[in-house]
Amino acid sequence: MKNEKGFTLIEMMIVLLIISVLMLIALPSMTKNNSLVKSLGCEATIDLVQGQVGAYEAEKNTLPTIEELKDGGYIDTVTCPDKKPLLIDSKGVVSVSDDE
Template sequence: MRNENGFTLIEMMIVLLIISVLMLIALPSMTKNNAIVKSLGCEATIDLVQGQVGAYEAEKNELPTIDQLFDDNYIDTKVCPDKEPLLIDSEGKVYVNNEDEEDETP
């Protein structure tokens, strides 16, 4: 009787083939969804900053600018994850100045 303690070369090649096929299936779908993830990250950041605008307004009785929120440590960034700068209009609505999307401008 032979004592077999490890994998044979054929078994290792089959495992590597299976892993390669799974990677070929998974990678394209991950890269496709990258733009969606960035968009949702920006929406979440806008919602967070909008909440901080309300907190600042309740505490100081005035609408803040992005710089005031940042300087007073209400927020820790002035940009979305996709590096678009955040802005606040005269009514206190947070938005991103993005010419491609009409619905986000005030």
């Protein structure tokens, strides 16, 4: 009989058990933070568009619409990451539309 080195079935099962426990701990926290990530992504998009409103206003001396910003190449998206549309009010403040 040869003395072959390798993992036994018991050792492999223990490794799989440890990996499973780690996955059970990690996955719920990642899915819980998903809504927080979307919210922060929307806030970052609003801040970016607000900055481009200022750039457009400085260049053209008028407040833009979302369409004018997109057509002028100032922005490439008119929605948040969660697909809610962005609006610019009469004072140049960017917000998220309540309608979808």
